[in-house]
Amino acid sequence: MQMPRPDAGLLANKAQIVARLREVLPRDAVIDDPAETRAYECDALSAYRCQPLAVILPRTTAEVSASLKLLHELGVPVVPRGAGTSLAGGSMPQADSVVLGLARMNGVLETDYDNRFIRVQAGRTNLSVTGAVESDGWFYAPDPSSQLACAISGNIAMNSGGAHCLKYGVTTNNLLGATMVTMQGEVLEIGGAYLDSAGLDLLGLICGSEGQLGVVTEATLKILPKPEGARPVLIGYSSNEIAGACVADIIRAGILPVAIEFMDRPCIRATEAFCHAGYPDCEALLIVECEGSKAEIDEQIGMIRQIAMRHDPVEFREAASADEAARIWLGRKSAFGAMGQINDYMCLDGTIPVNELPFVLRRIEELSQDYGLDVANVFHAGDGNMHPLILYNANEAGQQELCEQLGAEILKLCVEVGGCLTGEHGVGIEKRDLMSVQFAPADLEAQLRVKDVFDPKWLLNPAKVFPLGMTESRRVS
Amino acid sequence: MKVESEAQLAEAVREATGPLMVRGGGTRPVGRCVGEALEVAISGISLYEPGALTMVVGAGTPLAEVEAALAAEGQRLPFEPGQWGAVLGAPGQSTIGGVVAANVSGPRRVQAGACRDSLIGVRFVDGRGDVIKNGGRVMKNVTGYDLAKLMAGSWGTLGVLSEVAFKLLPAAPTQATVVVDLPAGAAQVALAAALGSPFDVSGAGWVPGVGAVVRVEGLAQSVQYRAEKLASLLAPFGETRIEQDGSGAIWANLRDLTPFVGKTGDLWRLSVKPSEAADIIARLGGEVMLDWGGGLIWVLLPEGSDARALAAPYSGHATLMRGVTAAVFEPEPAPVAALSAGLRAQFDPRGILNPGRML
Numbered sequence: 065m066q067m068p069r070p071d072a073g074l075l076a077n078k079a080q081i082v083a084r085l086r087e088v089l090p091r092d093a094v095i096d097d098p099a100e101t102r103a104y105e106c107d108a109l110s111a112y113r114c115q116p117l118a119v120i121l122p123r124t125t126a127e128v129s130a131s132l133k134l135l136h137e138l139g140v141p142v143v144p145r146g147a148g149t150s151l152a153g154g155s156m157p158q159a160d161s162v163v164l165g166l167a168r169m170n171g172v173l174e175t176d177y178d179n180r181f182i183r184v185q186a187g188r189t190n191l192s193v194t195g196a197v198e199s200d201g202w203f204y205a206p207d208p209s210s211q212l213a214c215a216i217s218g219n220i221a222m223n224s225g226g227a228h229c230l231k232y233g234v235t236t237n238n239l240l241g242a243t244m245v246t247m248q249g250e251v252l253e254i255g256g257a258y259l260d261s262a263g264l265d266l267l268g269l270i271c272g273s274e275g276q277l278g279v280v281t282e283a284t285l286k287i288l289p290k291p292e293g294a295r296p297v298l299i300g301y302s303s304n305e306i307a308g309a310c311v312a313d314i315i316r317a318g319i320l321p322v323a324i325e326f327m328d329r330p331c332i333r334a335t336e337a338f339c340h341a342g343y344p345d346c347e348a349l350l351i352v353e354c355e356g357s358k359a360e361i362d363e364q365i366g367m368i369r370q371i372a373m374r375h376d377p378v379e380f381r382e383a384a385s386a387d388e389a390a391r392i393w394l395g396r397k398s399a400f401g402a403m404g405q406i407n408d409y410m411c412l413d414g415t416i417p418v419n420e421l422p423f424v425l426r427r428i429e430e431l432s433q434d435y436g437l438d439v440a441n442v443f444h445a446g447d448g449n450m451h452p453l454i455l456y457n458a459n460e461a462g463q464q465e466l467c468e469q470l471g472a473e474i475l476k477l478c479v480e481v482g483g484c485l486t487g488e489h490g491v492g493i494e495k496r497d498l499m500s501v502q503f504a505p506a507d508l509e510a511q512l513r514v515k516d517v518f519d520p521k522w523l524l525n526p527a528k529v530f531p532l533g534m535t536e537s538r539r540v541s
Numbered sequence: 542m543k544v545e546s547e548a549q550l551a552e553a554v555r556e557a558t559g560p561l562m563v564r565g566g567g568t569r570p571v572g573r574c575v576g577e578a579l580e581v582a583i584s585g586i587s588l589y590e591p592g593a594l595t596m597v598v599g600a601g602t603p604l605a606e607v608e609a610a611l612a613a614e615g616q617r618l619p620f621e622p623g624q625w626g627a628v629l630g631a632p633g634q635s636t637i638g639g640v641v642a643a644n645v646s647g648p649r650r651v652q653a654g655a656c657r658d659s660l661i662g663v664r665f666v667d668g669r670g671d672v673i674k675n676g677g678r679v680m681k682n683v684t685g686y687d688l689a690k691l692m693a694g695s696w697g698t699l700g701v702l703s704e705v706a707f708k709l710l711p712a713a714p715t716q717a718t719v720v721v722d723l724p725a726g727a728a729q730v731a732l733a734a735a736l737g738s739p740f741d742v743s744g745a746g747w748v749p750g751v752g753a754v755v756r757v758e759g760l761a762q763s764v765q766y767r768a769e770k771l772a773s774l775l776a777p778f779g780e781t782r783i784e785q786d787g788s789g790a791i792w793a794n795l796r797d798l799t800p801f802v803g804k805t806g807d808l809w810r811l812s813v814k815p816s817e818a819a820d821i822i823a824r825l826g827g828e829v830m831l832d833w834g835g836g837l838i839w840v841l842l843p844e845g846s847d848a849r850a851l852a853a854p855y856s857g858h859a860t861l862m863r864g865v866t867a868a869v870f871e872p873e874p875a876p877v878a879a880l881s882a883g884l885r886a887q888f889d890p891r892g893i894l895n896p897g898r899m900l
Contacts, residue, residue: 250876258856418590
């Protein structure tokens with residue numbers, strides 16, 4: 065993975081930069097010992113690593129502001145980092161950068177049920193936001209698979225989704241306000257405990273900007289009352305096409321389940337071997353979850369059963385207890401762990417129009433054979449967000465490159481059928497060079513101009529999102 | 542000047558020598574409308590996939606045409622946009638591009654999000670005359686910056702929309718409204734109780750002559766069940782009844798501000814922290830309607846009133862929808878205003894797109 069050539073002047077000035085940071089931050093908030101900064105050399109795209117100049121771990125918005133102001137003055141690139149769970153290399157450092165980690169900013173600032181929001185420091189983990197309100201019957205809806213570990217700041221940077229976003233939307237639909245520090249150190253309040261923006265929708269622009277426009281230190285998040293109950297059903301089919309048709313029919317019937325998850329045979333087999341969830345041995349498996357009171361769920365599942373039966377399922381299993389519900393979800397939730405057990409894998413994240421599902425799955429199978437690498441599919445079928453997992457052996461020479469080539473082919477396929485490169489993981493460094501497949505130069509130029517406004521010196525996470533060739537003149541000027 | 546294709550639109554913007562007054566159906570004349578009229582008549586549904594819950598449509602397509610096409614498939618726009626032509630004294634055919642440019646969201650905003658939340662893609666012509674695409678036609682997409690959000694609610698000041706794409710929802714077969722006999726000032730606490738319940742409320746407001754209103758939508762049995770649960774939850778706040786047949790009309794009236802049609806005075810729209818609503822409407826005086834659980838206040842005030850001064854202090858923003866004397870949009874804090882100005886300078890360096898709209 066190509067990264068910009070580090071600025072030799074900055075590398076030579078490391079000691080001075082660190083000393084200046086220690087003037088504006090508490091002693092324990094600046095880490096420069098390579099043995100300690102090693103922990104920050106990569107995120108969850110662990111194939112790529114780079115030691116930064118230093119890591120700072122501020123505790124307050126004021127500390128973030130003071131350090132950014134200083135680093136702006138010194139011309140040092142800054143790589144913001146939430147919990148470091150990015151699968152796209154969104155928080156991978158560059159050698160001449162300072163990593164700004166938000167892990168110590170994890171407090172709850174305000175909980176307000178009357179107005180249905182919680183305000184947190186942005187380094188707080190996703191699941192612990194729900195943890196702060198669930199005993200009172202509330203939850204925070206976006207639920208990325210990494211929700212135990214990932215931070216709200218990273219969720220905002222990548223506009224993260226999750227299994228339940230078919231009904232509840234992704235991060236941007238659940239974010240009410242943000243305290244954001246610009247690269248110049250200015251602290252902005254954008255949005256708040258009210259709806260919509262007074263002028264231009266800067267909040268919508270910041271969410272998903274991959275830490276390139278500012279560092280969000282505090283967030284006001286929408287919380288929702290927990291539904292009375294939820295129940296999944298598991299439906300097995302003898303082909304991907306039939307399962308895809310069933311998904312379309314459920315949606316067309318006017319039912320909106322909170323989640324529709326899809327697993328194909330390679331994925332079903334791997335998870336069975338890993339966690340013995342008791343899934344049927346079939347080509348394609350759907351997990352559909354409905355919410356509400358018992359009677360409401362009965363009504364919805366009754367309709368889903370009728371639709372599913374028309375497509376002659378291998379199996380239709382309805383959870384009759386909390387234990388059975390957990391078993392239905394067990395395999396899906398263990399899928400990534402299961403794949404990791406048997407192989408190295410690369411997780412893709414393209415989205416396609418739902419009706420293209422059968423075609424795309426068939427084409428992926430063909431590509432998989434061409435490249436001689438297995439691909440397992442597990443994804444959010446209701447919204448077309450696919451997660452093909454390409455299995456490879458990182459220790460075998462050339463396999464990683466081959467895997468990346470296949471990944472690029474699959475993502476190009478997603479774009480060709482009318483979809484996009486990434487549905488919820490972000491571009492980071494991983495898909496940077498594919499951006500010109502999806503966007504014309506003018507489309508990208510419009511985005512670069514937005515960064516020019518927020519970060520004219522191009523110091524915030526500068527080597528991400530866009531092809532390096534397109535941003536070079538801005539980064540070096 | 543009327544343009545019927547994206548190419549014509551781009552040419553019109555490129556060759557413009559002065560300010561352009563960009564308009565769809567002209568039914569939302571908010572702010573100062575100056576310059577040569579540029580009517581976007583790029584019309585037609587280019588893609589509608591009911592099984593994928595998505596639609597792509599020309600920005601100049603009448604809202605009514607979009608809604609009819611969706612209704613024929615038992616689907617709808619999640620955000621329930623209102624028609625303001627009657628109340629703003631600007632009759633005409635509201636267009637889908639105009640709805641996006643104004644980020645118009647109706648009562649279902651509290652459940653299904655705003656117009657901008659359903660907007661999954663845009664094509665537009667910026668102030669340089671360049672055609673720009675952002676987002677696409679799939680529901681989940683984080684590829685690059687989200688300029689679609691930026692375009693929603695920018696009132697044509699950053700670019701002129703040529704095409705918009707939405708995610709859709711199935712239309713609910715049944716609805717019911719729980720009506721609570723309450724004055725406006727006492728409504729918010731009842732609405733908060735409803736919105737804090739697990740009964741999936743899809744509208745929570747206060748309508749003059751009706752009272753506090755809470756809507757549930759969905760399958761018939763479920764609607765019945767939730768309406769009854771809500772009626773008993775809300776009973777401590779005032780006398781309750783469940784409206785079935787008249788439910789749709791209540792929400793159409795709130796959405797389109799029908800009770801205010803034909804009445805004189807300045808019309809203001811305040812988006813605030815809901816729990817502040819009671820104090821704010823007491824300070825404002827005037828005739829009010831409430832939506833979004835009290836978080837959206839529509840108020841008619843005598844001409845020349847400064848609603849911001851009257852309502853203060855409040856968290857949120859006030860917009861003058863009809864009237865001439867005050868700043869139309871809430872003034873922003875200086876650092877935010879500087880970023881907005883910077884964005885305008887990038888997208889419309891000549892300052893020709895709807896220059897008076899968002900002042």
